[in-house]
Amino acid sequence: MTSNSVSVDQHYDLIILGTGSGNSIPGPEFDDKSIAIIEKGAFGGTCLNVGCIPTKMYVYAADLALETRESSRLGIDAQVNAVDWPGIVNRVFDQRIDLIAKGGEEYRRGEQTPNIDVYDQHARFVAPRTLQTGQGAQTKTISADQIVLAAGSRPFIPEIIAESGVHFHTNEDIMRLTRQPKSIVIIGGGYIAMEFAHVFEALGTKVSIIARSELLRHLDTDLREPFNELADQRYDVHRGRNITAVSQNEQEVSVTLDNGSIVSAEVMLVATGRTPNGDELDLELGGIESTNGRVSIDEFGRSTSAQSVWALGDISSPYLLKHVANAEMRAVRHNLLNPENMKKMPHEHVPAAVFTHPQIAYVGMTEQEAREAGHDITVKVQKYGDVAYGWAMEDQSGIAKLIADKNTGKLLGAHYMGPQASTLIQQMITVMAFGLDVRDVATEQYWIHPALPEVTENALLGLDFS
Amino acid sequence: MTSNSVSVDQHYDLIILGTGSGNSIPGPEFDDKSIAIIEKGAFGGTCLNVGCIPTKMYVYAADLALETRESSRLGIDAQVNAVDWPGIVNRVFDQRIDLIAKGGEEYRRGEQTPNIDVYDQHARFVAPRTLQTGQGAQTKTISADQIVLAAGSRPFIPEIIAESGVHFHTNEDIMRLTRQPKSIVIIGGGYIAMEFAHVFEALGTKVSIIARSELLRHLDTDLREPFNELADQRYDVHRGRNITAVSQNEQEVSVTLDNGSIVSAEVMLVATGRTPNGDELDLELGGIESTNGRVSIDEFGRSTSAQSVWALGDISSPYLLKHVANAEMRAVRHNLLNPENMKKMPHEHVPAAVFTHPQIAYVGMTEQEAREAGHDITVKVQKYGDVAYGWAMEDQSGIAKLIADKNTGKLLGAHYMGPQASTLIQQMITVMAFGLDVRDVATEQYWIHPALPEVTENALLGLDFS
Numbered sequence: 001m002t003s004n005s006v007s008v009d010q011h012y013d014l015i016i017l018g019t020g021s022g023n024s025i026p027g028p029e030f031d032d033k034s035i036a037i038i039e040k041g042a043f044g045g046t047c048l049n050v051g052c053i054p055t056k057m058y059v060y061a062a063d064l065a066l067e068t069r070e071s072s073r074l075g076i077d078a079q080v081n082a083v084d085w086p087g088i089v090n091r092v093f094d095q096r097i098d099l100i101a102k103g104g105e106e107y108r109r110g111e112q113t114p115n116i117d118v119y120d121q122h123a124r125f126v127a128p129r130t131l132q133t134g135q136g137a138q139t140k141t142i143s144a145d146q147i148v149l150a151a152g153s154r155p156f157i158p159e160i161i162a163e164s165g166v167h168f169h170t171n172e173d174i175m176r177l178t179r180q181p182k183s184i185v186i187i188g189g190g191y192i193a194m195e196f197a198h199v200f201e202a203l204g205t206k207v208s209i210i211a212r213s214e215l216l217r218h219l220d221t222d223l224r225e226p227f228n229e230l231a232d233q234r235y236d237v238h239r240g241r242n243i244t245a246v247s248q249n250e251q252e253v254s255v256t257l258d259n260g261s262i263v264s265a266e267v268m269l270v271a272t273g274r275t276p277n278g279d280e281l282d283l284e285l286g287g288i289e290s291t292n293g294r295v296s297i298d299e300f301g302r303s304t305s306a307q308s309v310w311a312l313g314d315i316s317s318p319y320l321l322k323h324v325a326n327a328e329m330r331a332v333r334h335n336l337l338n339p340e341n342m343k344k345m346p347h348e349h350v351p352a353a354v355f356t357h358p359q360i361a362y363v364g365m366t367e368q369e370a371r372e373a374g375h376d377i378t379v380k381v382q383k384y385g386d387v388a389y390g391w392a393m394e395d396q397s398g399i400a401k402l403i404a405d406k407n408t409g410k411l412l413g414a415h416y417m418g419p420q421a422s423t424l425i426q427q428m429i430t431v432m433a434f435g436l437d438v439r440d441v442a443t444e445q446y447w448i449h450p451a452l453p454e455v456t457e458n459a460l461l462g463l464d465f466s
Numbered sequence: 467m468t469s470n471s472v473s474v475d476q477h478y479d480l481i482i483l484g485t486g487s488g489n490s491i492p493g494p495e496f497d498d499k500s501i502a503i504i505e506k507g508a509f510g511g512t513c514l515n516v517g518c519i520p521t522k523m524y525v526y527a528a529d530l531a532l533e534t535r536e537s538s539r540l541g542i543d544a545q546v547n548a549v550d551w552p553g554i555v556n557r558v559f560d561q562r563i564d565l566i567a568k569g570g571e572e573y574r575r576g577e578q579t580p581n582i583d584v585y586d587q588h589a590r591f592v593a594p595r596t597l598q599t600g601q602g603a604q605t606k607t608i609s610a611d612q613i614v615l616a617a618g619s620r621p622f623i624p625e626i627i628a629e630s631g632v633h634f635h636t637n638e639d640i641m642r643l644t645r646q647p648k649s650i651v652i653i654g655g656g657y658i659a660m661e662f663a664h665v666f667e668a669l670g671t672k673v674s675i676i677a678r679s680e681l682l683r684h685l686d687t688d689l690r691e692p693f694n695e696l697a698d699q700r701y702d703v704h705r706g707r708n709i710t711a712v713s714q715n716e717q718e719v720s721v722t723l724d725n726g727s728i729v730s731a732e733v734m735l736v737a738t739g740r741t742p743n744g745d746e747l748d749l750e751l752g753g754i755e756s757t758n759g760r761v762s763i764d765e766f767g768r769s770t771s772a773q774s775v776w777a778l779g780d781i782s783s784p785y786l787l788k789h790v791a792n793a794e795m796r797a798v799r800h801n802l803l804n805p806e807n808m809k810k811m812p813h814e815h816v817p818a819a820v821f822t823h824p825q826i827a828y829v830g831m832t833e834q835e836a837r838e839a840g841h842d843i844t845v846k847v848q849k850y851g852d853v854a855y856g857w858a859m860e861d862q863s864g865i866a867k868l869i870a871d872k873n874t875g876k877l878l879g880a881h882y883m884g885p886q887a888s889t890l891i892q893q894m895i896t897v898m899a900f901g902l903d904v905r906d907v908a909t910e911q912y913w914i915h916p917a918l919p920e921v922t923e924n925a926l927l928g929l930d931f932s
Contacts, residue, residue, distance in 0.1 A: 047915070052854070052915060053858075060859055064533055064537050064544075065544065080542060081545065088541035096857060321915070323914060327912065389522060391562060420886055422917035423889045426922070430897070433911035433912070434910070441896065444900070445899035446816055446829075446895055448789055448817050448827065448888055449787075450522055451891075
C-alpha cells in the first residue's frame, strides 16, 4: 500500500497519537473501527505518570507534614520525626501509578480490544495522515482515514541550562529520586515550581527558588501578593532574576544570577514551563499547521490545514490542564462519530488549582481582567479568618475573592487561596456554568454553620449591588 | 402601668428573649422601636458559647492530632507528644469566645443601641406579652407589643442520671475542664456525643460510649453502618444498652448497664439530646401553646395561640441547627417589619453536618425516605478511594451517596462521610436549592482534576437514568 509514494505497512480507520486523554477515545462506539494507538512512553500520559496525579500524592503527604509542624498554634505538640521518601516513591509509583499505566497498556494490547494495535516507538509524519513509528525494533509506516494528535507536551528547558551539561531534573524524574535531597534549587515560579517547592520544603528539604518574575504571576493581585510574601517566609526566593551561568561539582549544582549571587543545592529542578510536542512530529510532512510545536486547530478540534486530522490536549490547547484535555477529548470523540453534528471544544469557565501551600483555585476572570473587559463590577475579598471555621483553623492567610457583574448579577471570577481551595471553588464553577445570580446564591440556600463554605457565603453577601 | 392586673415596670415595642439568633433581629430598621433583650446567660447563646463554634475549634485540633497519628500510611513518621488542653481552653474561650460574648453584651448595653435595654435575669410570663425578669438584683416586670421567644434549648438529662447525684458534664461545661481527663464515658449516640468522642479520643483520652441504639441512627444506612464499624474500632462502644445504675467514687464515675456490665471513667459526659426551654417560661400564663417545652408556631413563626408572640430557633424548631435558627430569625425579622407581606420559615433543603471523624454532611432524603415517599430513584455510592484525590489521601472509608429522581433528574438527597464532607455538601445544597438537573450538573461544568470534588462528579455520573 502506498500513500503519496510512501510505502505503508498498514492502514487504519483511526490513528491516535498519545495515550493521555487520547486513550479514552476508543469506547464501544469504535469497536467496528480499526485503530492504531501510538505511545512511546508509559500509558496514561503526563497527568497519570509524571503530572497531576502523582504530584497530588506527594502534596497531600506534604500538607500533612506541614500541618503537623504548625500544630502548636492549635495546642498540639507534634513533630515529624522522619520522612520515608523511598516509601513514598514506592507507594506512589510501584504500588499505584506504574500498575495503572501497565494495566492500561495491557488492556489495549489484549483481547478485549481486538480492533486496536499498539505502536510503542516515536512517531513522525512522512506524508499526509501517514506516520512512521514502530513496534519494538520494527519500524512501521501506518496511515489512517482519521488521525488524532494527543501527544501532549514536555518540560521546556532554558538554553543556558540545556547547554550547560549540568545534571538537572524535571517533573518527569524528580518524584523518583532514590533519596530525598537535603537541598533543592527550583528554576521557575509557575504552578509546577510552586507545587514542588511546597512538597520539598514541607518534607524537610531546603528550597531555593529562582524566578524571572513574581511567583504565580498570573494570579489575581489580591492572591499573588500575599502568596509571594508567604513564599518569602518559607523559601529562599530569588525573584526577578535571570540565570547567567550554571555549574556543578561532586556535591552540588550552582546557579549564578544576573546580580552576581550564586545559589547552590544538592539537586536542581527545572520547571520553567512546557512546550507542546508538535515539533517532534514532522508535522509539515503531514500538511499540519503549527506554531512553536502547537498544532493549530479550529473550534471543533480539526487541524486548520490538514483534512481529517484532529488534535486535543497539550499539543494544541493553551490550557495545559488535564480536565481541559479530557473535555476536548470528549468533543473530538463526539465529532469523529457525528461529523454532521459537531460539538465545540468547551473552553468556557475553565477552572484551575495549584496544589501548593496555601492551596489556590480559581475560575473566570481576575479583577483586572474584568475591569479591562468593561464590566461594571462588584468585588469582595473575604478572609477565612473572619468566619467561624477559620477561627477553628486559626487561619491567618486564607481568602476568597469574588467578582460579579453589577448589572447582571453574574459571577465573573472566583479566586480562593487557603485550605480546601480546590474543593470550595467547585460550587462557584457550578454557579458560573449555570449562570446563577449571585444575589440568589447567597440567600436562597442554606449554608451549614459553622462549615468552611461560610467563607463563600460571606463573600457573596459582601458583594455590593447598591 | 398594668396589664391584666399585673404591675408593669416598663412597656416596649418589642421584647426578645434570648441572644442566640434572637440578638440579630435588631438592626437599623428597628432603631425607632423600644426593645428589651433578655439574656440570663452569656450573650450569643448555645452556638457561640457552648455549641457549634467552640466544638469546631476543639474538633479541628482533634482532626489534626488524629491525622498526625495516622500519617505513617503516607510515609510520614510523626507523633503527637502532648496536648496542651489548658492552652486550648484558653485559646478557644479566653481569647475568642468569651470576648465575643462580652463584646456582644457591651454593644447592646452601650450607646450604639440606645433604644435597647438589657435584662439579665431569668424570665417567665406573668400575663399575655408580659414577663417578669430583672436587672441584677432588681426584679422587673416588662411588657411589649411584640414578643420574640428565642430562648433556645438545654441538654436533656435522663432521670436516672439526674437523680443519682453523680457529677456529670454536658456540652455546657465539658470544654472548660481544667485538665484533660484520662478517660471519659459518653452517654448518647447522637451528633454531640460523636463530636466529643472524636475530640477526646483524638487528643488521647480513652473514650467509652453508651448508646441505646446505633450511633448516629438517623443517617442513611450506607453511612450509618460503616460509621458504626469505624466507631467500634476506635471507642469502647456499648450499643443498644440502657443504664440501670450510676455511681461515683473519688477516682471515677461508674455506669451499670442492663446487661450487667459496668463502664467506668474519670468523667462522664451526658449527650442524650436536648430539650426546648419553653417549660421554664410559664408559657401558659402568656397564653402560649407548647408541647414539652416546644412553643407551637405557624409557618410564619407566630404562636398558634397568643397574638403578637413569635418564636424561632431551638425553642420552637425541631431542627436544633444554628443555620436554621438564623434563617428563622431572618423570616421573623422580616415578618415583624412587613406584617402585610410575610415570609414563611424556610425549612426546605435543610442540610446538617456532624464534625466527628469521619466527618459527615447531608442534605435532603435518605434512600429509605426517598423510596417511602414514592420516588422512582437512582442511587450511587461513590468511594473517595476510587478518585485520584482519594488515592492521594490513601482514604479507605470516605463515601458520597447521591439519590436522584429518575423522572425529573432532581437531586433528592446527598450524603457524604469523609474528609471535607461539610465543604463538599455545599455544592449539592446549591444543586437542590436551584433545582438543577443532576444530568446537567455532571456534564455541563468543569471539575478540576484531580481535586476532591471528583468524588461528586463520579457519583453524579454513576446515577443511572436508563
